[in-house]
Amino acid sequence: MAKLVVLDGSALIRLWDPRHPRHNATVAAISDLRDAHTKLLIPTTALIDILVGAEHEGPHRVRYTLKQIRDAFGTPQPIDFKTTTLAARYRANHNIPTPAALILATGHLTHATEIITADKTLDGTDPRVRAID
Amino acid sequence: MPTRRTQDAEVTIDTKGGIRLPDNIRQQAGLNPGDRLAVTALTPGQVRLTKTSDPLAGIIGTAPGLAARIDTDTWQS
Numbered sequence: 001m002a003k004l005v006v007l008d009g010s011a012l013i014r015l016w017d018p019r020h021p022r023h024n025a026t027v028a029a030i031s032d033l034r035d036a037h038t039k040l041l042i043p044t045t046a047l048i049d050i051l052v053g054a055e056h057e058g059p060h061r062v063r064y065t066l067k068q069i070r071d072a073f074g075t076p077q078p079i080d081f082k083t084t085t086l087a088a089r090y091r092a093n094h095n096i097p098t099p100a101a102l103i104l105a106t107g108h109l110t111h112a113t114e115i116i117t118a119d120k121t122l123d124g125t126d127p128r129v130r131a132i133d
Numbered sequence: 134m135p136t137r138r139t140q141d142a143e144v145t146i147d148t149k150g151g152i153r154l155p156d157n158i159r160q161q162a163g164l165n166p167g168d169r170l171a172v173t174a175l176t177p178g179q180v181r182l183t184k185t186s187d188p189l190a191g192i193i194g195t196a197p198g199l200a201a202r203i204d205t206d207t208w209q210s
Contacts, residue, residue: 013199015193019197069192071188072165073188
């Protein structure tokens, strides 16, 4: 059975940015988690920070970034009503920020095998969470 | 040990030599848009497709300084 791995914005930023001090470690950690049958998924909300960075460089960079996203991940997972209501439960139970709650809800509803984040505060909020160093 | 076959499909080669892999086949094989496939002719009538590229290769390290340019929003007051 194929593995489904959800990535959050913190992990994506580290992948994109070679100057991030944990870039190499993050690339290695995510490579270790994957095999040929692993599908990577990102929710639409995880794109925001990446696209903010692209917006600072202009529309050409935004278009290029969106192409990179589609090529690497396919269509990002939309945030729908079901995701939102489940995210509210995660946030209420764990006192976590809304973006993090949306990531956890997306992982739950898509039956992800793992949710990869660089946010250590999410440890223990869901069995799927793997917080990388 | 025999190879496990989970799904078969039939496709047609078009006039330019192209084929379209059905969605369920791509999903089961873990293939995504942008993947590259090595094509190997095995015997008459038999071809093997093997994923060769890392889908993340197109993004890893392509935005130097990104983390410094953005102020990650926590959506929490």
